[in-house]
Amino acid sequence: MRAALLALGLTPLLAPLFPMPAMALECRNETWNGTRYALCEVDPAKDDLRLFLYDPGGAPYGEFDALNARLGVEGKTLGFAMNAGMYHEDRSPVGHYIENGKELKQVIPNAGPGNFGLLPNGVFCLTPGKARVVETLRYQAERDQLNCTYATQSGPMLVIDGKLHPAFNPDSTSRYIRNGVGVTESGDKAVFVISRQPVTFHEFASFFRDRLELPQALYFDGNISRLYAPQLGRNDWGQEMGPIVGVVVDKPDSDPETPSN
Numbered sequence: 001m002r003a004a005l006l007a008l009g010l011t012p013l014l015a016p017l018f019p020m021p022a023m024a025l026e027c028r029n030e031t032w033n034g035t036r037y038a039l040c041e042v043d044p045a046k047d048d049l050r051l052f053l054y055d056p057g058g059a060p061y062g063e064f065d066a067l068n069a070r071l072g073v074e075g076k077t078l079g080f081a082m083n084a085g086m087y088h089e090d091r092s093p094v095g096h097y098i099e100n101g102k103e104l105k106q107v108i109p110n111a112g113p114g115n116f117g118l119l120p121n122g123v124f125c126l127t128p129g130k131a132r133v134v135e136t137l138r139y140q141a142e143r144d145q146l147n148c149t150y151a152t153q154s155g156p157m158l159v160i161d162g163k164l165h166p167a168f169n170p171d172s173t174s175r176y177i178r179n180g181v182g183v184t185e186s187g188d189k190a191v192f193v194i195s196r197q198p199v200t201f202h203e204f205a206s207f208f209r210d211r212l213e214l215p216q217a218l219y220f221d222g223n224i225s226r227l228y229a230p231q232l233g234r235n236d237w238g239q240e241m242g243p244i245v246g247v248v249v250d251k252p253d254s255d256p257e258t259p260s261n
Helices: 002-007 064-072 136-146 201-211
Strands: 026-032 035-042 048-052 076-083 097-099 102-105 122-127 130-135 150-154 157-160 179-183 190-195 216-221 227-229 244-250
Touching: 026 201, 035 076, 035 201, 035 227, 048 097, 048 122, 048 150, 064 076, 064 244, 076 190, 076 216, 122 136, 122 216, 130 136, 130 157, 130 179, 130 216, 150 216, 157 179, 157 201, 179 201, 190 201, 201 216
Parallel strands: none
Antiparallel strands: 026 035, 035 190, 048 244, 076 227, 076 244, 097 102, 097 150, 122 130, 122 150, 157 216, 179 190, 179 216
8 A cells, every 4th residue: 555655646644653453432422411512432542543733745634524535545534533732823733742753842831821821731642552631740740751652732721630620610601612632540541522512611621520530631622623523423614723633444445425514
């Protein structure tokens, strides 16, 4: 396959740095405390979970369909995907970013404007068979030991060691469609969540802690939140994205029509 792609003048997407067995990905809708959510559970030891930003030509993918088209050249497709961190107008990441072992943006440790700078923020980190959400200062201290193959920095943290971010107000009226990720203590499961109706930070974080019982969770965004989940019939359209997180699967021999909302 690689030789065929090179003959066509195409650069193959880099394969993950570790082998992946059978897929365990599961997506579903849930209602909790009167609020509707969609979530996808990923087993990093079984699912080919990666981060994506730029295509081989250096242009941001921006859209699920563009990434799917690129994967399709190699007989692959997305089993799930969502936006994965804040970005600038040119779609470069605001914070730290590593893709397939290559660091594209350094860690931003200090406070700043907007949700990203609402400390503590954190880093979503993938290592062989594990997924971690680590508060940024802790990440800096443990980075060499973590040795992330993929990483994206975002903020704020939603849940830190089982506690909600101290700035979240249960009486807040600021509601958006929000998305983020939470992980188990052992790192053997990552749960990606997008609200199906506008929610506050406190409501969203509480879903991770109290319903999903995840000790660490990180916010991705609340203005451009988008989900690709064929299991749920979703291929959200909207503003072009920066970093994208997704599970890569083999493309079926007869590819069905792309789902849409």
